[in-house]
Amino acid sequence: MERPLFRRLIDVGExxxxxxxxxxxxxxxxxxxxxxxxxxxxxxxxxxxxxPASAAPGSPFCMAGAC
Amino acid sequence: MAVIGAGPAGLVAVAVARQYGIETALLDEQPRAGGQIYRNIGAADEAMTAILGPEYAQGRDLLPSRDDPGRHDIFGASVWQITRDGGIYYSHESGASALTAEHIILATGAIERPMPIPGWTLPGVMTAGAGQTLLKNPGLLPQGKVVLAGSGPLLWLLAAQYGRAGVDIAALVETTPRANLHRAALKLPGLLREGELLRQGRALRRELKRLGPRHFKDARGLRAVGEEHVRALCFTVGGQEHEIPCDLLLLHMGVTPNVQFTRALDLPHDWDDVQRCWRPRSGPGGATEISNLRLAGDGAGIVGARAAALQGRLAALAVAGEMGEAVANAVAEAGNELSRRLAARPFLDRLFAPGAECLDPPDDTIVCRCEEVTAGGIRDLAARGCRDVNQLKALGRPGMGPCQGRMCGLTVAEVLARSLNLPIEDVDYFRLRWPAKPVSMHELAMFAEAEDA
Incomplete structure (x- = not known):
């Protein structure tokens, strides 16, 4: 596993x-x-x-349910 | 009365309707009220509001202050169909449900305008809105090298919010064309009428200056490069090439109305030539050609959170008025405030209008992310005689994936229209069909059984 792109801020929302x-x-x-x-x-x-076409790697983009 | 969307417009519409004793149902996809702008506001602590800022904290005023048996807030509800006679179908807690309403207010808000550049489908490229969403809930901050690129107020705001949270930004790369400044300057008097917005903008710019990220302006030819993951953002400024290494690239190009419901309902839409987007047609109080269906907030045309709240108020007042309540004074008051709030829009719309590169990207740029259709692929189909976006969709598949064209609809139309040298109205927009969101066969089957019972 690579270094995460994000870290958790002092447990907000937890x-x-x-x-x-x-x-x-x-x-x-x-x-x-x-x-x-x-x-x-x-x-x-x-x-x-x-x-679906190229099998290229992908990840979430908009985080708002649009993409 | 049912309200779809618990952002500023929807929350105020419900609150006003309740003042007149109208029973309400409020449906939203998120687990809590707030919409995108005030996402998770009810659970945000002081540390979070200090990072997100006073404009975010204002959202608290829109939350209900006490339990109200006449108010039915249904969160985690994904609405996938509404009908002209008031039927609302939605997924909730792994099942499908339905309700009917005498009045519906659609307050479905905005979505970020796609900013197609070569490489924007690489892992590690997201929207600025996505970065802000992850901060609001569950409270994630980027680590490693972050680059923000594009145009629009959200880019400045997110840069400031990350700065307050101690995140170093490797570069802020603005693409706003210099020509936009001149066009916007003509509309400066309107901005001066909306003092609050002007103050906010100036404060943000001061804050950015203090934070001091590398700041590029009028950048062109943006490309995200990398193999399995984004490695850098390349662009030019005044002909000089730049390559900024990054682990996370956040793109933004303003927001446009979310037209999925109004399109699927077959309501008329008008082209907005400044903002380069479609707007569903609505009149005073958000009235549409479907009686008892009203629009409020950014979904009816981008107005911003404060004006959206006033539109929510006006839509609910219109409903109360139809029920015989005396609302004339309240309508006049909200209408006056709305026109003051809207005075700044012509300036903002021109300043942050998308540039030609965003609307007509290079051939190797993927336009439809779901089906991986490139701008070159669209131009090929245009050269082979494709005349409108729905023909293009059938032949080339853009807009056929799970996002249902949200991420490509505007770009496909721009590329096709420019390729054919036709007005955008002539190439039309995708015909959208229900369900507006993916719904499982299991949900539909269980739902049919419940209806039969």
Missing amino acids: TGAKLTIYFEGQAIEARAGDTVAAALPAAGIRDFRAG
């Missing part, structure tokens, strides 16, 4: 509960209330998906 999610079989620490799109980059996951 409801307290740490939890483990699995991405491609890999255990990742997340917080209750995280969106998946926020939890993965916070844990250092950079490549989320392969493009």
